Amino acid sequence: MDNSSDATGVRIGMWLFLYSEIILFGGLFVLYAVYFHNYAADFVEGGRQLDRVIGALNTIILLISSFTVAASITAVRRQQKRWAQGLLAFSCGCGALFLVNKYLEWGAKFHHDLYPNSATLVDGPPGQNIFFGLYYVITGLHALHVIIGMSLLAWSLIGVSNGKVNQLHFGRLENSGLYWHLVDLIWIFVFPLFYLVL
Amino acid sequence: MDKHTSQHLMPYHTLALVLGTLLILTAVTVGVSYVDLGIFNVPIALTIAATKVSLVLLFFMHLKxxxxxxxxxxxxxxxxxxxxxxxxxxxxxxx
Missing domain, CATH: 1.20.5 (Single alpha-helices involved in coiled-coils or other helix-helix interfaces)
Incomplete structure (x- = not known):
């Protein structure tokens, strides 16, 4: 069995799946762009109600976790098992922190009567209703991806611990890492589009 | 083993450098968002986002x-x- 081509094949498979994810979120971003075009003023007003600080904090958390995941691959390949475990556990922690922030953020929005089908949104301007609808769908779907990504990272952490993921066979970690980076990529676009529209 | 080593290994310092750049770009995009540049706000935010995404793709996802x-x-x-x-x-x- 040719190890090299095998490892490449494993990555190609993961990338093919990531393409479908890119198109999925791409479709939602097109939806956002078209409604932004139609209801620019309402979208700007909606964006002002989102917490820029929490958004920026979550961006930083995801960027750091992406770095630690990438570093954990280097650690595994250099046979620094302890480092790899620590980095992966830290990345999972970052994901959890992201979700806690998201929970607080959504909670605050619910508190202000800004949630799908709430009286404020239904009776308010249509553009704002659409803005928050897209906000919940896109950040919700993204949060689901964070949960899946954390599970994959935890699965890789188990692999590193029991030696199934090692310097020779690290496809599981690599593909989980690719998924985690995709989650980061999507957030990099979500953040300016929703939080920074002025 | 030698088959695997042919695959590029990202050194820690390169990854740290990429992270540093990403964090700086985040600070820039947040800073720019407070300045009203009219129609240029969205294109600038998207350009910075595209740059960040490229860095993640090229180095963290080792597309390069x-x-x-x-x-x-x-x-x-x-x-x-x-x-x-x-x-x-x-x-x-x-x-």
Whole structure:
């Protein structure tokens, strides 16, 4: 069995799946762009109600976790098992922190009567209703991806611990890492589009 | 073993450098968002986002060191995404 081509094949498979994810979120971003075009003023007003600080904090958390995941691959390949475990556990922690922030953020929005089908949104301007609808769908779907990504990272952490993921066979970690980076990529676009529209 | 070592290994310092750049770009995009530049706000925010995404793709996802199969198929995906976005906009903008 040719190890090299095998490892490449494993990555190609993961990338093919990531393409479908890119198109999925791409479709939602097109939806956002078209409604932004139609209801620019309402979208700007909606964006002002989102917490820029929490958004920026979550961006930083995801960027750091992406770095630690990438570093954990280097650690595994250099046979620094302890480092790899620590980095992966830290990345999972970052994901959890992201979700806690998201929970607080959504909670605050619910508190202000800004949630799908709430009286404020239904009776308010249509553009704002659409803005928050897209906000919940896109950040919700993204949060689901964070949960899946954390599970994959935890699965890789188990692999590193029991030696199934090692310097020779690290496809599981690599593909989980690719998924985690995709989650980061999507957030990099979500953040300016929703939080920074002025 | 030697088959695997042929695959590029990202040194820690390169990854840290990429992270540093990403954090600086985040600070820039947040800073710029407080300045009203009229129609230029969105393009600037998207340009910075695209730069950040490119860095993540090239280094964290090591696309820079991948073979043709992954690079070409990835660019193909982006091409179709661009078609989806631009054709939708032709329709919406000139309706």
């Amino acid at each position: 060191y991948e073979g043709k199969a992954i690079v070409v198929s990835f660019l193909g995906t982006i091409f179709f995404l661009a078609i989806m976005i631009s054709f939708t906009f032709w329709d919406v903008a000139f309706r």
